[in-house]
Amino acid sequence: MLEIKNICFSREGKDILKNVSLTFPDNKVIVITGANGSGKSTLAKIIMGIEKPDSGSIIFNGQDITDMPIDKRANLGLGFAFQQPVKFKGITVRDILNITAKRKLEKCELCRYLSDVGLCANDYLDRELDSNLSGGELKRIEIAMLALKNSTFTLFDEPEAGIDLWSFNSLIDIFENMKNDTKNTIVIISHQERILDIADEIIILSNGTIKEMGKRNKILPKLLLSSKSNRYSKEVKCNE
Amino acid sequence: MNNTPNTVDKKILKVVSNIDLSKLKGAYNIRKDGKLLVRNTTPNIDIVSKKDKDGIDIIIKENTKNESVHIPVILEKEGMNDLVYNDFHIGENADVTIIAGCGIHNESHKTSEHDGIHTFYVKKGAKVKYIENHYGEGNENAKNVLNPTTVIYLEEGASLEMESLQIQGVTSTIRVTKAYLKEDSNLVIKEKIMTAEAQEAKTEFYVELNGENSSTHVISRSIAKDESKQEFYSNIQGNTKCFAHVECDAIIMDKAKVSAIPRIDANDINANLVHEAAIGKIAGEQLIKLMSLGLTEKQAEKEIINGFLK
Numbered sequence: 001m002l003e004i005k006n007i008c009f010s011r012e013g014k015d016i017l018k019n020v021s022l023t024f025p026d027n028k029v030i031v032i033t034g035a036n037g038s039g040k041s042t043l044a045k046i047i048m049g050i051e052k053p054d055s056g057s058i059i060f061n062g063q064d065i066t067d068m069p070i071d072k073r074a075n076l077g078l079g080f081a082f083q084q085p086v087k088f089k090g091i092t093v094r095d096i097l098n099i100t101a102k103r104k105l106e107k108c109e110l111c112r113y114l115s116d117v118g119l120c121a122n123d124y125l126d127r128e129l130d131s132n133l134s135g136g137e138l139k140r141i142e143i144a145m146l147a148l149k150n151s152t153f154t155l156f157d158e159p160e161a162g163i164d165l166w167s168f169n170s171l172i173d174i175f176e177n178m179k180n181d182t183k184n185t186i187v188i189i190s191h192q193e194r195i196l197d198i199a200d201e202i203i204i205l206s207n208g209t210i211k212e213m214g215k216r217n218k219i220l221p222k223l224l225l226s227s228k229s230n231r232y233s234k235e236v237k238c239n240e
Numbered sequence: 241m242n243n244t245p246n247t248v249d250k251k252i253l254k255v256v257s258n259i260d261l262s263k264l265k266g267a268y269n270i271r272k273d274g275k276l277l278v279r280n281t282t283p284n285i286d287i288v289s290k291k292d293k294d295g296i297d298i299i300i301k302e303n304t305k306n307e308s309v310h311i312p313v314i315l316e317k318e319g320m321n322d323l324v325y326n327d328f329h330i331g332e333n334a335d336v337t338i339i340a341g342c343g344i345h346n347e348s349h350k351t352s353e354h355d356g357i358h359t360f361y362v363k364k365g366a367k368v369k370y371i372e373n374h375y376g377e378g379n380e381n382a383k384n385v386l387n388p389t390t391v392i393y394l395e396e397g398a399s400l401e402m403e404s405l406q407i408q409g410v411t412s413t414i415r416v417t418k419a420y421l422k423e424d425s426n427l428v429i430k431e432k433i434m435t436a437e438a439q440e441a442k443t444e445f446y447v448e449l450n451g452e453n454s455s456t457h458v459i460s461r462s463i464a465k466d467e468s469k470q471e472f473y474s475n476i477q478g479n480t481k482c483f484a485h486v487e488c489d490a491i492i493m494d495k496a497k498v499s500a501i502p503r504i505d506a507n508d509i510n511a512n513l514v515h516e517a518a519i520g521k522i523a524g525e526q527l528i529k530l531m532s533l534g535l536t537e538k539q540a541e542k543e544i545i546n547g548f549l550k
């Protein structure tokens with residue numbers, strides 16, 4: 001179980017997270033949604049240790065990890081798929097998967113993890129993680145890495161971004177498998193209705209505070225309704 | 241002088257040329273402390289000592305395919321200053337690999353220096369892969385100096401790919417590469433350098449694209465650590481319809497300094513020349529990504545460097 005308590009984070013005079021407290025129960029899929037700039041990625045970075053909160057604490061399975069460095073958190077079982085995958089000159093897809101696994105993977109294992117994200121190993125293993133890969137390809141490799149990493153709490157920051165519609169179902173399979181295989185808690189930051197559909201719980205962030213949270217069947221209908229009315233209000237504005 | 245290679249020789253040969261003496265095939269010429277140690281020639285590849293100065297002529301017959309030449313140099317005698325001229329004559333349509341390299345084992349506090357001047361005459365349609373490794377070891381106060389000069393003449397349709405690697409133990413290096421390209425010829429240079437402590441490395445490329453449709457691609461990747469200094473100069477002259485791409489990419493660490501001065505001169509309307517130079521520290525996000533996979537900062541740094549110089 002991961003708990004965050006009274007997290008505050010401000011930068012350049014802007015309050016990005018305002019006293020956020022949350023509990024992520026075990027073995028659930030939790031989707032965080034909310035407008036652009038509402039603080040979703042910041043929250044994920046704070047959980048992973050990439051950003052330091054100004055105040056508040058983070059407790060993972062009873063242990064206070066607020067001051068723990070990134071690598072220690074990773075080894076404790078936290079994982080994070082970045083919104084924007086990082087590029088590396090000279091490091092190949094095979095290298096990064098071996099680094100993630102902390103051992104030399106067999107070809108068949110490499111194949112399995114890549115085919116789960118819809119990539120053919122023969123075409124990709126020796127390619128470098130640089131600008132020669134497309135945005136969607138980098139994103140798929142990022143997801144394969146997290147499926148491979150032995151984590152019990154995994155954050156995905158907009159995993160569907162750049163993934164084509166045809167591959168959507170496989171993506172969802174990955175999340176469900178991860179949840180079942182490893183008793184993983186999966187936190188997905190997403191704007192996508194089809195991702196919201198697989199959530200056990202939904203959290204709505206708005207301007208750095210939690211606007212709403214709860215079971216999917218309670219939150220989702222309201223969310224869809226409000227997004228429809230937003231669309232409507234935009235149309236009115238345009239016609240003015 | 242003893243002509244049997246000792247254990248230090250063997251280790252150095254392994255590092256600079258990746259050769260295992262007992263299994264070495266093809267043509268080779270191993271030079272140690274300014275003298276010939278062992279030599280082998282083949283029906284297609286002859287190696288002849290120069291009469292007027294120190295050095296050898298390597299003569300490769302036309303149409304020679306899938307053969308290789310190893311010409312490593314070892315310096316073990318302290319205070320040695322070795323200057324050598326090696327000329328490569330590569331016959332028409334040959335396709336060969338040449339592996340050179342210099343390893344210094346310096347147990348003294350003195351300076352050991354090797355200046356190799358290598359000239360390649362690559363005839364029409366011939367294809368050469370040239371690999372060069374530079375390496376130093378021994379006393380930490382030793383000064384190991386390597387100043388290689390490479391001059392390349394490519395005739396019509398010839399091509400040469402040069403890979404040079406210097407990652408350890410060379411106190412000071414000035415490496416000069418000059419090339420003159422005729423029609424349809426192609427030159428690829430891949431250089432990898434890592435300097436540490438107070439080491440200095442300077443590399444200069446001068447390429448003249450004189451023949452129509454000649455092309456070159458120069459890729460330099462380097463890492464400068466500690467207080468080391470690196471300078472990269474390139475000067476590409478596009479004198480006709482031609483193509484050039486120069487990439488200089490450096491990672492700077494600690495208190496190191498790196499300068500890159502790329503110059504491209506287009507002297508013809510159809511010359512298409514590109515240069516890119518980037519110097520910076522290891523990107524923070526790269527370290528963060530690898531740390532989020534459970535690597536310590538030091539391990540992450542190592543993976544990034546290894547990949548970069550691969």
Ligand SMILES: Nc1ncnc2c1ncn2[C@@H]1O[C@H](COP(=O)(O)OP(=O)(O)OP(=O)(O)O)[C@@H](O)[C@H]1O
Binds near residue numbers: 011039
């Ligand atoms: N280090 C920082 N300095 C200044 N402003 C920052 C910093 N980090 C984040 N912000 C700002 O905080 C806000 C929240 O950013 P964050 O990336 O968390 O949003 P998000 O909810 O993930 O948005 P999106 O849906 O677009 O990904 C944004 O307005 C952003 O510009």
Ligand SMILES: [Mg+2]
Binds near residue numbers: 157
């Ligand atoms: Mg975001």
